[in-house]
Amino acid sequence: MSTMRKVRIALGMTITEKLLARAAGVPQARPGEILTVDVSWCMTNDATTHISIDMFNARLKERGIHAPERTVFVIDHNVPSESPTTTATQNKMRAFAREHGIPLHDGEGVCHQLILEEYAKPGDVVFGADSHTLTAGAVGAFAAGVGSTDFVAAMVTGQTWVMVPPTIRIDVEGALPEGVFAKDVVLHMIGDLGADGATYKAIEWGGPGVQALNTEQRATLVNMGVEAGAKSSVVEPDEETLRYLREKRGSDADTGELFASDPDCVYERRLTYDLSTLEPVVAYPHNVDNIAPVTAYEGTAVTTGFLGSCNSGRIEDLRIAAGVLRGRKVLPEVKLIVAPASKSVYMQALKEGLMDVFLESGAMVVNSNCSVCFGNQGAIGEGDVLISTGTRNFPGRSGSQKGEIFLASPATVAATCVGGYITDPREFV
DSSP: OOOOOOOOOOSSSSSHHHHHHHTTTTSOOTTEEEEEOOOEEEETTTTTTHHHHHHIIITTTTTTOOOOEEEEEEOOOSSSSSSSSHHHHHHHHHHHHHHHTTTESSSSSHHHHHHHTTTTTTTTTEEEEEEEGGGGGGGGOEEOOOOHHHHHHHHHHSSSEEOOOOEEEEEEOOOOOOTTTHHOOOOOOOEEEEOOOOOOTTTEEEEEHTTOOOOHHHHHHHHHGGGOOEEEEEOOHHHHHHHHHHHHHHHTTTOOOOOOTTTTTOOEEEEEEEGGOOOOOOOOOOOTEEEEEESSSOOOOSEEEEEEHHHSSHHHHHHHHHHHTTOOOOOOOOOEEEESBBBHHHHHHTTHHHHHHHHHHEEEEEEEESSSTTTTSOOBBBTEEEEEEESSSOOTTTTTOOOOOOOOOHHHHHHHHHHHHHOOGGGGG
């Protein structure tokens, strides 16, 4: 992709407006303006890449790839392949990546986790052919999902257009009480905004409550912004961001450019949360904005639990769940599936003995991929009830359309699988 254009940024802008102004090479960006921006990273996965490849080969092959080293292919949705058709699709990706010198991550983890661990940095603009690309906003990047056509255009030109979104600011105060986690926070937010309350808007998380969270917890917050309709979601980068990048990429890592919103910037709306007042919640079937206290559904029988996904499959999440499961057993009638979000998360969990905890509890540990969240492993059947740390609970998301999905924190999922019914994790924490 093009090298980001250096430009003197004017005052009175949000983080998102500054990120887009810099990428467009203009001093100022305002909501509603359409800008052509340089793209730092393009990402696509095996769910749709075959469509993009066909578009490229049919119409744009002579143009070539603008910056192959900044285009990332990830095979993560159906790993390992479950059918000859899927294998053919993935082989097309492998061959195209080899032909054009594109970095390929084949079964190494969920695409959004890999972008977070290895690529995105503060100041970047990231476009991915997947709706949860927002995850990279955890390190202060502008990150958004796009369709296959826009992905191909960015891959070929190094640029794309974007309409500058208005920003919803979420101010977070206080500290998380026992048994309440980042997943509970973002579910509270989605319940308040609604599934369309942030449509084509940027969500900006800030305040002392967010500053006290680590990058993995912040990733949980920004990742699900799209479930409220958001175009992007971002956390103001700080010393924690730099610590994370250096831990993942080495002490000499490129830590990018850190932007903060100006005191005189204009937000479309502001919400304030005091973390100390929050309680564990679930998103009940069949919409992500159906939010209720876990106690409202306590006692509901479940058949399957899932710990993983681009939202809650990081090492922090595995530690939380292992803390509940240590010394306890998953009820024999319940199937608990654990899918670490990346190979590095998997290896860290091995080092910390977390895998021992999961296996001794009776859980099944699978490879790093989208797994149950996408319905490609442990698919639920008619009448099954799944409690999941995944991203969505629509009918058919994880198998049968006649199954039910509850979304919850890693602690709630683990506690529920021990009891066999939806359980308040505060009983175990």
